[in-house]
Amino acid sequence: MSKGLTCDVVVVGAGMVGSACALYAARAGFDVALVDRGPVAGGTTGAGEGNLLVSDKEPGPELDLALLSGRLWSGLGEELGGAIEYEAKGGVVVAATPEGLTALESFAAGQRAAGVSAVPVPADRLRDLEPHLAPGLAGAVHYPQDTQVMPALAAAHLVRASGARLLTGRTVTEVLRAADGSVRGARTDKGDLYAPVVVNAAGTWGSAVAALAGVRLPVLPRRGFVLVTEPLPRRVRHKVYAADYVADVASDSAALQTSPVV
CATH class of the missing domain: 3.50.50.60 (FAD/NAD(P)-binding domain)
Known part of the structure; x- marks a missing residue:
């Protein structure tokens, strides 16, 4: 020793x-x-994916911390240049059904009141943001403050x-x-x-x-799966994910849950 x-x-x-x-x-x-x-x-x-998201957080302490984190990472992105692959690319949360869009827009309204930039996107403008989205989606919310690093x-x-x-x-x-x-x-x-x-x-x-240290801290592992593709430059412009992802992140269920994130 x-x-x-x-x-x-x-x-x-x-x-x-x-x-x-x-x-x-x-x-x-x-x-x-x-x-x-x-x-x-x-x-x-x-x-991990290196997500620096405000889009998946409801108003409260976690969102307040995420907004502070975003400001800190913006400064680190300028300081460390491209070394950490900091990308201020924003996020697009997509709803497949009218009911899902109503819930998403209600969620976004509460976030806006807490200082988040959350811009509604009607179905006919979705492809202005992401040309390769599937047809027939109900709409989305655009979150310009979502960013990402290579963790x-x-x-x-x-x-x-x-x-x-x-x-x-x-x-x-x-x-x-x-x-x-x-x-x-x-x-x-x-x-x-x-x-x-x-x-x-x-x-x-x-x-x-x-x-x-004699302290009980109830932290349990939760496994996610990341599938890595070949590079697809300019194919996907933002962090794109289904509105169901927000509920899955907040859930404490041990059951299998799926929601796509690209």
């Missing part, structure tokens, strides 16, 4: 959330160590920009505590990391890391 390392903040998990925590903690003046049992973006981040690249470049000490291939086995219960760092299989703050950014495995 190697000699212990001392810093201000230990971040557990080198995915998108952990890399962002490392970046902003370092920019706030803290000495940061970023630890992961695998490589950067080796978990969910490396298998593995984004996490890697955020880690690099942070200047944090990156410790990959280390598994956290214990959250170190003082006699009064205060946090004193994290124990790994390759040495101790001493810090008064430990950030749990382990994503799908967040409940297991929380348990090391």
Whole structure:
């Protein structure tokens, strides 16, 4: 076991959330160590789409955070250039039936009141936005604020920009505590990391890391499937998805659910 390392903040998990925590903690003046049992973006981040969406969030804290996130990512997109493949391409949420369109437009009205740009698109104007949509759709809502990054690249470049000490291939086995219960760092299989703050950014495995600190965190994995095609330049102009996707994202059902996202 190697000699212990001392810093201000230990971040557990080198995915998108952990890399962002490392970046902003370092920019706030803290000495940061970023630890992961695998490589950067080796978990969910490396298998994700990189969606930065406001379109799928109802008014409330999550939408407020998404709007803030969008502003932060816009700045990072300018700062990091094309390195993270930041695309402010907007989103189009499509309804197949009149009933679905009514529900979608009602949802969008609440979002507009919370600061989201949500533009109704009648059926006869759909192909102005996406020429290859199927015929017979009821309508859509256009969300100009929806953006996307390439998640593995984004996490890697955020880690690099942070200047944090990156410790990959280390598994956290214990959250170190003082006699009064205060946090004193994290124990790994390759040495101790001493810090008064430990950030749990382990994503799908967040409940297991929380348990090391004696905390119950009810985070459960939920699997999605991504099908990758050959590049189709200019074939699809926006993030396009069915209105049912919003309900599926919000659902806590363990049953199989399907809704297309392109």
